[in-house]
Amino acid sequence: xxxxxxxxxxxxxxxxxxxxxxxxxxxxxxxxxxxxxxxxxxxxxxxxxxxxxxxxxxxxxxxxxxxxxxxxxxxxxxxxxxxxxxxxxxxxxxxxxxxxxxxxxxxxxxxxxxx
Amino acid sequence: xxxxxxxxxxxxxxxxxxxxxxxxxxxxxxxxxxxxxxxxxxxxxxxxxxxxxxxxxxxxxxxxxxxxxxxxxxxxxxxxxxxxxxxxxxxxxxxxxxxxxxxxxxxxxxxxxxx
Numbered sequence: 001x002x003x004x005x006x007x008x009x010x011x012x013x014x015x016x017x018x019x020x021x022x023x024x025x026x027x028x029x030x031x032x033x034x035x036x037x038x039x040x041x042x043x044x045x046x047x048x049x050x051x052x053x054x055x056x057x058x059x060x061x062x063x064x065x066x067x068x069x070x071x072x073x074x075x076x077x078x079x080x081x082x083x084x085x086x087x088x089x090x091x092x093x094x095x096x097x098x099x100x101x102x103x104x105x106x107x108x109x110x111x112x113x114x115x
Numbered sequence: 116x117x118x119x120x121x122x123x124x125x126x127x128x129x130x131x132x133x134x135x136x137x138x139x140x141x142x143x144x145x146x147x148x149x150x151x152x153x154x155x156x157x158x159x160x161x162x163x164x165x166x167x168x169x170x171x172x173x174x175x176x177x178x179x180x181x182x183x184x185x186x187x188x189x190x191x192x193x194x195x196x197x198x199x200x201x202x203x204x205x206x207x208x209x210x211x212x213x214x215x216x217x218x219x220x221x222x223x224x225x226x227x228x229x230x
Contacts, residue, residue: 004158033217042119042205042220043159056217090158104218106151106158 002027004093004107012113013081021076021110025093029105032074034066035090037109043090049074050096078112086114117142117208121221129229134178134193136224138206141187148189149207149218150180159205165189167211176200201228 005024013019025032031050035043045058049068063079072093078085088109095103122137140146147166151159163174170182180191189206203225207218 040124040223042207042223043218044220045217048217056213058217092159104161106160108156108158 004029004091004105006089006091006107006110008110009108010111010113012115014115015081015083017081017114018077018079019081019112021078021089021091021112023074023076023091023093023107025072025074025091026105029093029095030072031094031096032068032072033092033094033104034074034076035092036060037088037090039087046076081114083114086112088112117146117210117219119206119208119219119221121204121206121224123224124222125225125227127227127229128196130198131195134191134196134200134226136191136204136206136226138180138189138191138221139187140189140206140208142208142210144210144212147209147211148180148182149209150174150178150189150191151205151207151220153203153205153223155202162191162204196226196228198228198230201226 003026007022033048034046037043046060047057048055052068065077068074090109091107092104118141120139149164150162162178163172165172165182173179178193203223205223206221209218
């Protein structure tokens, strides 16, 4: 059983460009959350998707957007990249049914570098 | 609002010594609390969680943590450190009423284990 898979593992972009990161949740999971982890910091919650809708959002600008597909996979899009967007982007999946954060599984992340 | 403070960004212990990683939280509601471990170039792995049951929580790899409401603390301990314990450790808090909701992470503590 594959866990949470993210692609690509590494990405280099330049300022002003746009980027799309992808996440496939663990089998049986229907909820996907995205986190940004800057170097030397703890992860920060970006948003969460369930039933193809954004359900919760952290303190991130509208440049950060997402999407969830019928198969529960998800994309994170970042427009007009800034140097400060350089970070490890983590995807986490869970099952909504009977859910708390007890059963949150994280992927290995996508390392985004903005030059 | 919820927040987490991890005291000490870096802790160094000798192999076989006690590991103590400190975490204090702030929450307006009785929280759920978590400890995660992150090895280099990997995602987060759940070590243990407190979800309002027993205040002494046992996790994987010999780690345990005690929820102390009066001290708003959730410190992580392990009686005897092993070289393989060297990693980054994150304490996190969530609101149990926010089903499947976001985690608030601390800044992390890097644990080094000396031979």
